[in-house]
Amino acid sequence: MSEVALLQLIGLIVVGLGISILLFIKSKFLRVIGFVVIVLGSFSLVALSVPQMASLPPAIESFDIASVESPDDLASLGQKIFFSKGQCALCHSIGPSESARCPDLAGIGAKLAPEFIYESLTDPQAYIYLDFRHDQLPEEYPAQMPYINKNPIALSKPEIYSVIAFLQKMSGEPISIKVEDIMSPQSEQEEETVAIHGTGDASSSVVVAQATTTGSQ
Amino acid sequence: MYGRPLHILRNSTFPISGVSLLKWGGLLVLLLFPILAWAQDAATQAMSVEYRDLPGIGSRNIIWIVAQQHLLLAGFVLGVPIFAWVCEIVGWKTKEQRYDKLAKEFTKLLTSAYATTALFGGILLFLLVGLYPKLMAYLTDIFFPSFIAYCLLFIAETATLYMYWYGWDAMQGNKKFLHIFLGFLLNLFAIGIMIVPNAWATFQASPVVVADGTAIERAWAAMQNPTWWPVNIHRLIANVVLGGFICGAYAGVRYLLAVTREEKEHYDWMGYVGNFIGVFGMLPLPFAGYWLMREIYQYNQQMGITLMGGFLAWLFILQAMLIGVLFLGANYYFWLGIAHRIPGSEGQYKKPIMAMLVVLLACLAVWMTPHSLVASLAEAQKMGGTHHPLLGVFGVMSAKMTVSNLMILVTFMSFIMYWRAGKVETAGWAKAAKALMGVLLAIAGIAVIVLGVWGYFVPAIIRINYFSVAQVLIVIFIMVTFTPLTALLMKSAKTTTEMVWGQMPVRAGYSLVLNAVMVILLMSLMGYARSSSRVHWHIYGVMRDTSDYAYSPALGYAAAFMSLNTFVFCLLAAFIFWVATLGDKAKNQPPAGGEEAKVPPLGSAAPAMAGGSPRQGELSS
Numbered sequence: 001m002s003e004v005a006l007l008q009l010i011g012l013i014v015v016g017l018g019i020s021i022l023l024f025i026k027s028k029f030l031r032v033i034g035f036v037v038i039v040l041g042s043f044s045l046v047a048l049s050v051p052q053m054a055s056l057p058p059a060i061e062s063f064d065i066a067s068v069e070s071p072d073d074l075a076s077l078g079q080k081i082f083f084s085k086g087q088c089a090l091c092h093s094i095g096p097s098e099s100a101r102c103p104d105l106a107g108i109g110a111k112l113a114p115e116f117i118y119e120s121l122t123d124p125q126a127y128i129y130l131d132f133r134h135d136q137l138p139e140e141y142p143a144q145m146p147y148i149n150k151n152p153i154a155l156s157k158p159e160i161y162s163v164i165a166f167l168q169k170m171s172g173e174p175i176s177i178k179v180e181d182i183m184s185p186q187s188e189q190e191e192e193t194v195a196i197h198g199t200g201d202a203s204s205s206v207v208v209a210q211a212t213t214t215g216s217q
Numbered sequence: 218m219y220g221r222p223l224h225i226l227r228n229s230t231f232p233i234s235g236v237s238l239l240k241w242g243g244l245l246v247l248l249l250f251p252i253l254a255w256a257q258d259a260a261t262q263a264m265s266v267e268y269r270d271l272p273g274i275g276s277r278n279i280i281w282i283v284a285q286q287h288l289l290l291a292g293f294v295l296g297v298p299i300f301a302w303v304c305e306i307v308g309w310k311t312k313e314q315r316y317d318k319l320a321k322e323f324t325k326l327l328t329s330a331y332a333t334t335a336l337f338g339g340i341l342l343f344l345l346v347g348l349y350p351k352l353m354a355y356l357t358d359i360f361f362p363s364f365i366a367y368c369l370l371f372i373a374e375t376a377t378l379y380m381y382w383y384g385w386d387a388m389q390g391n392k393k394f395l396h397i398f399l400g401f402l403l404n405l406f407a408i409g410i411m412i413v414p415n416a417w418a419t420f421q422a423s424p425v426v427v428a429d430g431t432a433i434e435r436a437w438a439a440m441q442n443p444t445w446w447p448v449n450i451h452r453l454i455a456n457v458v459l460g461g462f463i464c465g466a467y468a469g470v471r472y473l474l475a476v477t478r479e480e481k482e483h484y485d486w487m488g489y490v491g492n493f494i495g496v497f498g499m500l501p502l503p504f505a506g507y508w509l510m511r512e513i514y515q516y517n518q519q520m521g522i523t524l525m526g527g528f529l530a531w532l533f534i535l536q537a538m539l540i541g542v543l544f545l546g547a548n549y550y551f552w553l554g555i556a557h558r559i560p561g562s563e564g565q566y567k568k569p570i571m572a573m574l575v576v577l578l579a580c581l582a583v584w585m586t587p588h589s590l591v592a593s594l595a596e597a598q599k600m601g602g603t604h605h606p607l608l609g610v611f612g613v614m615s616a617k618m619t620v621s622n623l624m625i626l627v628t629f630m631s632f633i634m635y636w637r638a639g640k641v642e643t644a645g646w647a648k649a650a651k652a653l654m655g656v657l658l659a660i661a662g663i664a665v666i667v668l669g670v671w672g673y674f675v676p677a678i679i680r681i682n683y684f685s686v687a688q689v690l691i692v693i694f695i696m697v698t699f700t701p702l703t704a705l706l707m708k709s710a711k712t713t714t715e716m717v718w719g720q721m722p723v724r725a726g727y728s729l730v731l732n733a734v735m736v737i738l739l740m741s742l743m744g745y746a747r748s749s750s751r752v753h754w755h756i757y758g759v760m761r762d763t764s765d766y767a768y769s770p771a772l773g774y775a776a777a778f779m780s781l782n783t784f785v786f787c788l789l790a791a792f793i794f795w796v797a798t799l800g801d802k803a804k805n806q807p808p809a810g811g812e813e814a815k816v817p818p819l820g821s822a823a824p825a826m827a828g829g830s831p832r833q834g835e836l837s838s
Binding site for chain 2: 033050054087150
């Protein structure tokens with residue numbers, strides 16, 4: 001007997017029990033219980049008559065850096081991290097979206113150098129945004145971006161490189177991250193200045209400036 | 218010994234010097250090393266445990282049962298003080314003692330349920346810590362400051378409740394204001410107790426990235442997740458609805474068991490007030506639910522689709538059925554009231570009641586029509602798909618929103634009809650006001666339908682952002698204009714038929730019980746929906762459920778579980794209320810002369826919006 005059939009049988013018995021109580025028991029309180037039992041049994045029977053669909057979990061994906069053989073593998077791994085462990089998609093969208101609370105990342109791999117993306121992920125307060133739209137002193141907008149290499153997200157360096165590779169591929173750029181770099185990551189010197197590519201034309205109202213007074217660093 | 222100077226200890230004859238202490242200590246460490254190492258291993262092993270299971274019932278099922286009981290009890294405990302306090306204020310302002318007595322009776326139910334709620338909360342916490350240690354460690358890391366806030370709120374709530382309940386009789390007269398202030402504090406702390414755990418649960422469904430910062434900053438950032446306030450508002454209203462209908466069911470059962478006329482009158486009146494509170498809360502509840510759903514879609518479209526169009530889609534057909542029965546039950550109780558409490562009104566309102574019934578049933582039929590029909594292959598081929606060529610149009614949101622708004626309108630008009638029954642307006646402008654209300658009602662009904670039909674021909678975003686919102690605003694407009702207008706009309710109205718309490722048929726008591734069961738089932742069903750929308754995540758997109766229970770069960774199994782939970786809760790509530798009223802039984806024993814000696818003449822009742830005869834104040838509660 002299937003689980004649904006078993007539950008239907010139990011439901012019918014429960015409804016029958018409730019009807020019996022109403023028919024043969026005089027105690028008012030027990031009759032109320034009988035009525036409740038009929039209602040609950042009927043509800044279960046209706047719920048058992050609609051299509052029964054359970055939601056099964058997908059297979060667990062493991063991020064095996066060792067399995068990466070080509071830049072495309074790297075980008076594919078980065079895509080998985082972007083939408084899961086990295087939690088990037090919680091705030092960012094790729095393409096216009098009403099629900100995105102943070103900048104749209106479409107084409108970001110073509111606009112920004114990988115070194116700058118890396119720094120934005122691991123030291124988001126390194127640069128702050130200045131808004132010159134008003135005829136006043138520029139307003140500062142400190143980044144709300146979390147440190148992606150620290151808890152609770154805590155991506156490893158190879159994982160961050162994978163995400164950058166994904167962003168480049170998604171932007172139609174050739175992937176500049178090399179597989180060898182992932183396998184044996186070298187300690188990199190933090191660069192004082194980072195080239196910024198394609199942040200907009202000269203009339204753009206929002207510019208990026210190097211922070212000088214970010215005490216939180 | 219406590220004040221003994223240190224040098225006396227040094228010079229004591231105890232045979233262990235500093236050097237020998239080190240030697241002995243070293244030996245002890247060597248001897249105990251295997252035990253210490255084992256303990257360390259055990260601790261490391263314990264720290265790495267992600268899940269534990271309970272054989273037989275399973276960890277998820279036991280959490281499901283205990284959490285549901287705790288949530289329902291908590292909903293009752295947090296909802297009742299709101300209207301108990303309002304009742305007390307009404308009694309204080311109108312000087313009508315019966316409202317004060319009713320408020321006290323509500324609070325009596327509250328005090329007895331409070332300890333049981335805390336008990337289930339404690340059991341739930343132990344089970345969560347034991348069965349889901351990894352998840353709880355993660356949540357504790359983020360939310361620990363809010364745990365402290367919760368504990369403080371709980372202490373404040375408990376102390377206030379004690380003072381509120383035990384100080385009721387002592388704080389009468391010129392101290393009443395102090396008691397009402399205590400009631401205000403009670404509700405304030407209760408809302409705090411509700412919204413803090415809501416943050417934990419909503420974070421699981423709609424987490425935000427928690428950046429670096431102090432513990433308080435991190436907890437606050439996590440609390441302010443996108444669905445926190447929609448759930449807060451939705452639960453606040455739903456708790457009032459739950460509390461109202463449960464008090465109504467309590468009164469319904471007491472009415473059925475009542476022996477004396479006084480008891481019948483009192484519990485008839487209490488049942489009316491409970492139903493009134495439930496309906497009052499139920500009218501704006503769909504709007505709050507709509508806002509919550511909208512936020513979920515905005516937060517994560519995939520989650521919205523899982524709920525409304527994925528494996529949970531059929532759940533909303535069940536929801537429609539439960540809400541439909543609840544609307545029918547609440548209206549039926551109003552209609553019974555017109556027929557039995559206001560003699561002579563039945564014939565006058567027969568046609569409007571029939572029209573309302575037809576509209577409600579038609580709306581329910583539309584609401585329950587699924588988008589994709591359960592059909593065999595041959596049937597699907599004949600239809601040209603799983604969508605019925607005619608009925609398929611009723612399966613989409615535009616139709617559902619339209620009929621839900623119409624059902625709210627009808628229910629509201631049932632209440633207005635009940636309010637006006639047995640009275641004749643005497644104001645000179647009454648005719649014009651009634652005509653205006655009629656025109657407004659007709660325009661509102663037509664506008665809701667037109668917007669619903671128009672919604673089929675515009676992009677979804679226009680419908681969701683503008684049309685649905687406009688439908689909601691139209692219905693709210695009707696409610697906020699009709700209520701004061703009717704109150705003004707009734708102020709100078711002449712009573713033609715006195716309202717008589719305690720004459721309702723037995724089925725009125727059962728309809729009150731039915732309404733409560735529907736609300737409990739609805740809360741259970743939507744709790745399952747909210748939890749299942751996270752699919753295989755403990756914290757959506759952040760912490761995956763890797764246990765054996767990571768799947769979401771099918772509706773039939775879940776519904777059977779909900780029924781079991783509802784039944785357990787009903788028995789629990791019955792036991793708690795029975796215990797709470799044990800002391801009254803001795804006081805309310807009928808005198809030796811039998812009940813007939815106490816039966817007052819009929820027709821001594823006075824009509825009022827919240828109902829009741831002048832004698833109600835004299836009744837024992």
